[in-house]
Amino acid sequence: MKISGVTYRHPFANTTGGTGAGGQVLSGRSFQFDGVADRVACDAAAAANTLDWDGVKRWTVSCWFKDPSTAYATLWSMCPTIPGANRFLEIASYYSGGVGRIRLQARSSSTNFLTIAGATPSGGAGFIEIRSTDPNGIDPNDGNWHNVVLTVNSALGQVDGTKVYLNGLLAGKTTNDPAETNTFDFLKVGCRVQTNNTVFGPFFPGRCFRLSIYDGELSAAEVAAIYNGGQPVDERALTPAPLNFYRFGNGDYLFPVVKDYGTGGADGLAVNMIPGDIVGDAP
């Protein structure tokens, strides 16, 4: 950020805790989203076409989060450059009937869906729902950090082509629709995006530590390596390494730029946020 022609340096820039190679801070901090309008735009990562649901691409997105709320909140989402509403994919957290839930929604329009009915453990056309009471389910607002990973093999009709892992364990899966596709061009962390990047919300009122994108459908063992028993590792040392790797305050010295520490070079941008939204909290 430029202030009167001077490059702004984040106040944590000179701290040394949790440093890695090159003095870059790897851990200890996260972004606090306000649940009102805060978001991080990682559109360049989506525009690179890694994350398309086109019948061919395989990809994975991992996100570490902490959610203090019970309201429906989108952790991250994507949409295409098509003005029609309800063409989005998202991972969300919410409570209903006092039971915490993680939900994947994968839609190609208001009435068409990227996945078919019959999801495990529950769900319907276009969504997987995992309740805290399901095997490997989580209580999203239990005060702990959680890791949610979505793996996609977008082959049309692929059985179990879409899987959701929670804290390193397979918790939900479903089969792809035999015909529907979607080409995602916008990616937001902290809210749902749709209608050609013009409609936002619901927003996320919690904290995000990392978001990483892999060019490939990770195996269960590879997902478990990301979670690592709840102790995040430098994912760049994993095989495969992430194409895009956002660390939300850990090394982001040029706020509001959210640096991509992967090989993709697709920096994100914090929108409606201030440096004070970087907090000293991490898994």
Place this chain on the structure above:
Amino acid sequence: MSETYYRVYPSDEVAPQMKSSACVSTSPRYNLDETEAILRFTEPVDGYITHTEAFELVQTPAWQEEPLQ
């Protein structure tokens, strides 16, 4: 999160308010009929609401569609 302040403005007042050095919002959130927007500030402004109040406000039907549609 740093303490910040929120205020709802009619749409025609949003652009001038965003010029305030205390205004954080660069991409304001509007209600569903786009008659009002909520802005975030680093300092108290007349008629401000707290973060808790702002979060509760944007959960209402005027500001957010039913997310499980």
